[in-house]
Amino acid sequence: xxxxxxxxxxxxxxxxxxxxxxxxxxxxxxxxxxxxxxxxxxxxxxxxxxxxxxxxxxxxxxxxxxxxxxxxxxxxxxxxxxxxxxxxxxxxxxxxxxxxxxxxxxxxxxxxxxxxxxxxxxxxxxxxxxxxxxxxxxxxxxxxxxxxxxxxxxxxxxxxxxxxxxxxxxxxxxxxxxxxxxxxxxxxxxxxxxxxxxxxxxxxxxxxxxxxxxxxxxxxxxxxxxxxxxxxxxxxxxxxxxxxxxxxxxxxxxxxxxxxxxxxxxxxxxxxxxxxxxxxxx
Amino acid sequence: xxxxxxxxxxxxxxxxxxxxxxxxxxxxxxxxxxxxxxxxxxxxxxxxxxxxxxxxxxxxxxxxxxxxxxxxxxxxxxxxxxxxxxxxxxxxxxxxxxxxxxxxxxxxxxxxxxxxxxxxxxxxxxxxxxxxxxxxxxxxxxxxxxxxxxxxxxxxxxxxxxxxxxxxxxxxxxxxxxxxxxxxxxxxxxxxxxxxxxxxxxxxxxxxxxxxxxxxxxxxxxxxxxxxxxxxxxxxxxxxxxxxxxxxxxxxxxxxxxxxxxxxxxxxxxxxxxxxxxxxxxxxxxxxxxxxxxxxxxxxxxxxxxxxxxxxxxxxxxxxxxxxxxxxxxxxxxxxxxxxxxxxxxxxxxxxx
Ligand SMILES: Nc1ncnc2c1ncn2[C@@H]1O[C@H](COP(=O)(O)OP(=O)(O)OP(=O)(O)O)[C@@H](O)[C@H]1O
Ligand SMILES: [Mg+2]
Numbered sequence: 168x169x170x171x172x173x174x175x176x177x178x179x180x181x182x183x184x185x186x187x188x189x190x191x192x193x194x195x196x197x198x199x200x201x202x203x204x205x206x207x208x209x210x211x212x213x214x215x216x217x218x219x220x221x222x223x224x225x226x227x228x229x230x231x232x233x234x235x236x237x238x239x240x241x242x243x244x245x246x247x248x249x250x251x252x253x254x255x256x257x258x259x260x261x262x263x264x265x266x267x268x269x270x271x272x273x274x275x276x277x278x279x280x281x282x283x284x285x286x287x288x289x290x291x292x293x294x295x296x297x298x299x300x301x302x303x304x305x306x307x308x309x310x311x312x313x314x315x316x317x318x319x320x321x322x323x324x325x326x327x328x329x330x331x332x333x334x335x336x337x338x339x340x341x342x343x344x345x346x347x348x349x350x351x352x353x354x355x356x357x358x359x360x361x362x363x364x365x366x367x368x369x370x371x372x373x374x375x376x377x378x379x380x381x382x383x384x385x386x387x388x389x390x391x392x393x394x395x396x397x398x399x400x401x402x403x404x405x406x407x408x409x410x411x412x413x414x415x416x417x418x419x420x421x422x423x424x425x426x427x428x429x430x431x432x433x434x435x436x437x438x439x440x441x442x443x444x445x446x447x448x449x
Numbered sequence: 450x451x452x453x454x455x456x457x458x459x460x461x462x463x464x465x466x467x468x469x470x471x472x473x474x475x476x477x478x479x480x481x482x483x484x485x486x487x488x489x490x491x492x493x494x495x496x497x498x499x500x501x502x503x504x505x506x507x508x509x510x511x512x513x514x515x516x517x518x519x520x521x522x523x524x525x526x527x528x529x530x531x532x533x534x535x536x537x538x539x540x541x542x543x544x545x546x547x548x549x550x551x552x553x554x555x556x557x558x559x560x561x562x563x564x565x566x567x568x569x570x571x572x573x574x575x576x577x578x579x580x581x582x583x584x585x586x587x588x589x590x591x592x593x594x595x596x597x598x599x600x601x602x603x604x605x606x607x608x609x610x611x612x613x614x615x616x617x618x619x620x621x622x623x624x625x626x627x628x629x630x631x632x633x634x635x636x637x638x639x640x641x642x643x644x645x646x647x648x649x650x651x652x653x654x655x656x657x658x659x660x661x662x663x664x665x666x667x668x669x670x671x672x673x674x675x676x677x678x679x680x681x682x683x684x685x686x687x688x689x690x691x692x693x694x695x696x697x698x699x700x701x702x703x704x705x706x707x708x709x710x711x712x713x714x715x716x717x718x719x720x721x722x723x724x725x726x727x728x729x730x731x732x733x734x735x736x737x738x739x740x741x742x743x744x745x746x747x748x749x750x751x752x753x754x755x756x757x758x759x760x761x762x763x764x765x766x767x768x769x770x771x772x773x774x775x776x777x778x779x780x781x782x783x784x785x786x787x788x789x790x791x792x793x794x795x796x797x798x799x800x801x802x
Binding site: 344355363 | 500522523524525526527528532534536537538548551552599
């Protein structure tokens with residue numbers, strides 16, 4: 168009997184192992200190899216790649232930018248997503264299903280397609296700049312393509328549904344009578360929101376932030392299209408190392424560093440949350 | 450004038466009339482139960498008093514003022530919700546303190562009052578726990594402390610014990626009554642559990658289909674139900690359609706399915722009526738003696754008593770017999786049924802068979 172759980176979860180574990188752990192382990196091993204322009208990948212075991220990345224201000228800048236973009240995306244997603252989820256929570260059931268569809272609808276369209284749409288809007292000769300110049304509001308195009316701001320804008324658009332759904336799920340778990348209880352105890356609507364509704368939505372905001380942050384930090388398509396070679400983030404740098412420079416070991420080392428740093432941020436965040444909100448939640 | 454008065458209170462949801470011109474009153478310090486089957490409008494009534502629902506018609510007066518224009522936030526009522534509605538992200542102490550914070554009570558007084566409320570419900574030791582880490586009975590007491598700490602004029606309880614298991618529920622009934630007496634707060638409790646209503650209340654308001662059926666002390670609603678519904682909803686009762694043939698100052702005569710029975714003094718006019726006899730008022734006699742002859746169909750042992758289903762010319766009777774330690778009559782046995790006319794109730798003709 169004791170072997171049953173293993174048997175039952177076997178297929179999933181195998182899939183998980185083959186598709187995730189094996190490539191990850193191979194990348195990990197690769198990151199310790201070295202690369203020579205003439206001989207290609209040499210199976211050594213050294214920290215040279217890590218030393219190169221960590222010793223180079225160029226890479227520090229890329230990591231810094233990546234995390235800044237991810238943090239900004241997360242913050243804006245929270246600012247937009249939380250009110251959206253609250254509105255969703257208060258809608259009547261009929262309207263709610265329609266609005267849920269509108270919220271998650273964008274997820275049904277490829278990220279690449281949506282990002283190309285943003286490129287059309289944001290370009291120097293894009294829809295926005297052309298319109299503003301036609302109306303005479305600006306003289307020269309306002310640069311939005313190939314900026315971190317443009318990337319954040321598009322990432323927010325991509326990831327906001329995840330925040331909305333996470334917060335909405337948390338709101339649905341709460342007892343609607345808590346608001347009535349607070350009201351009967353004399354709380355104003357603003358106090359009810361601040362002291363009763365928001366804290367109960369907090370687990371959703373926090374988990375939504377984790378999802379958005381990790382996905383934004385490792386996003387590839389959007390920064391690749393809107394940032395190009397000029398505004399590099401870690402994911403696009405790894406791509407360049409693999410496919411242009413062909414320095415796979417260095418690319419692998421950068422990828423591992425991204426993984427480690429994202430995990431470190433997530434763990435620290437979790438710790439902070441647990442200490443701050445403790446056993447009251449979950 | 451009574452402390453809380455409901456006057457023609459009505460609530461309609463479109464076609465549905467959830468509460469239908471309900472009028473009753475509650476005296477200061479009284480514990481009154483609103484009793485009725487599921488969907489009879491108890492919660493709706495409570496919600497209107499609390500201010501979460503607007504009445505479609507009628508008035509609610511509390512301590513002389515009309516509540517219509519006063520929002521829920523300013524009514525200052527203590528409410529215990531069916532789900533308790535505790536603030537899970539706050540400790541027990543913070544939950545209880547919330548209402549006082551809203552009233553801007555000074556820190557020192559607030560601490561003392563929270564402490565006192567927690568002592569009242571015997572939760573002083575658990576003040577720093579979170580509700581999630583508490584049992585159902587403890588949560589229930591937190592909800593009670595939170596409602597009582599603001600020293601409300603009126604305490605509203607919506608099925609406060611329905612989430613508890615049977616044993617804990619009985620303990621909490623006594624506990625709740627003790628707390629209510631100590632706090633001296635006028636209380637209106639909603640319940641669909643008749644034994645709970647009988648055990649706890651000074652008076653019971655019996656509702657059915659949004660309408661008031663009877664308001665009386667627990668003893669009186671049980672002993673002198675005013676209609677068929679009340680007689681069967683509170684406790685068990687043997688009800689049969691009957692014809693009231695004559696009445697005078699000493700008693701009445703009824704015909705029931707061809708059997709002539711003597712009844713108590715009747716207040717109804719002669720004509721169709723209904724008789725009701727409690728199972729515990731029926732005595733078994735030797736076959737052929739007593740008022741009716743019957744055959745024992747079913748026998749259920751309930752610990753303190755036996756419940757017998759007996760087939761008679763009138764129809765099926767339920768008879769309760771205290772467990773005296775001796776062997777009870779067997780299934781299939783022929784028995785006689787007897788009762789004194791004073792134990793029979795004559796009700797207006799209802800829908801009973
Ligand atoms: N918001 C609403 N819209 C329409 N009908 C409603 C609404 N709220 C309650 N009702 C109806 O009003 C009637 C009374 O409801 P109420 O909740 O007061 O019953 P209750 O006596 O508390 O029942 P229970 O013991 O099951 O809690 C029910 O028939 C219910 O379907
Ligand atoms: Mg109810």
